[in-house]
Amino acid sequence: MVRGDHPHLGGPAEGEGPFRRGGDEGGFAPDLRSDEEAIEEVLTAIEKAGYTGKVKLAMDAAASEWVQGDRYVLPKRGKVCAPEELIAYWEELVGKYPIVSIEDPLGEEDWESWQELTLRLGHKIQLVGDDLFVTNSERLRQGMDEGAGNAILIKPNQIGTLTETLDCIELAKRGGYKTIISHRSGETEDTFIADLAVAVNAGQIKTGAPCRTERVAKYNRLLRIEECC
Numbered sequence: 001m002v003r004g005d006h007p008h009l010g011g012p013a014e015g016e017g018p019f020r021r022g023g024d025e026g027g028f029a030p031d032l033r034s035d036e037e038a039i040e041e042v043l044t045a046i047e048k049a050g051y052t053g054k055v056k057l058a059m060d061a062a063a064s065e066w067v068q069g070d071r072y073v074l075p076k077r078g079k080v081c082a083p084e085e086l087i088a089y090w091e092e093l094v095g096k097y098p099i100v101s102i103e104d105p106l107g108e109e110d111w112e113s114w115q116e117l118t119l120r121l122g123h124k125i126q127l128v129g130d131d132l133f134v135t136n137s138e139r140l141r142q143g144m145d146e147g148a149g150n151a152i153l154i155k156p157n158q159i160g161t162l163t164e165t166l167d168c169i170e171l172a173k174r175g176g177y178k179t180i181i182s183h184r185s186g187e188t189e190d191t192f193i194a195d196l197a198v199a200v201n202a203g204q205i206k207t208g209a210p211c212r213t214e215r216v217a218k219y220n221r222l223l224r225i226e227e228c229c
Contacts, residue, residue: 114148
């Protein structure tokens with residue numbers, strides 16, 4: 001569930017294994033049987049790299065894509081569940097794995113469930129609104145008023161202007177919400193979001209797995225900024 005990083009159309013080339021598949025946001029998108037299997041594979045990789053205990057997990061559930069009426073249909077498990085059941089599922093995963101952040105764990109219009117989830121997990125982990133807030137100050141203000149989430153994903157080309165982006169970041173900071181500067185699908189090698197993340201002291205950036213050059217470019221830019229400073 002390391003985001004709906006969907007495989008390229010047509011799937012992997014002949015002869016490639018399941019872990020060679022790439023997603024449209026620069027991540028790996030292997031065919032796995034469950035969310036838990038994806039988490040276990042990531043933890044295995046962390047262990048083999050010698051970083052056990054040093055690396056934590058952040059997930060993008062993109063749960064707005066699961067909404068069907070007043071229910072959620074979990075794609076890998078094929079399970080239909082009520083919002084309360086999905087909230088309980090997140091609690092179970094957070095209790096079992098070193099998860100520190102979940103993005104879009106619920107639907108973008110399911111404000112009531114967001115409130116409940118925030119009450120139950122907001123003191124433990126970061127609950128990030130992307131589809132919920134869409135870098136929009138009005139929706140963020142509603143979330144603050146209703147106690148929905150505790151962090152916002154910031155996408156400058158989602159709201160449309162840099163002025164609106166900066167206004168949203170400032171509102172989030174005043175309200176005690178964390179900010180994560182983010183890429184989008186169909187990304188280019190432009191590195192502006194790396195500079196923006198440093199300039200606003202966001203502390204976090206989301207720019208994909210380092211398996212494609214348009215994602216690596218942002219990490220390289222952060223390294224260059226560090227060298228200059």
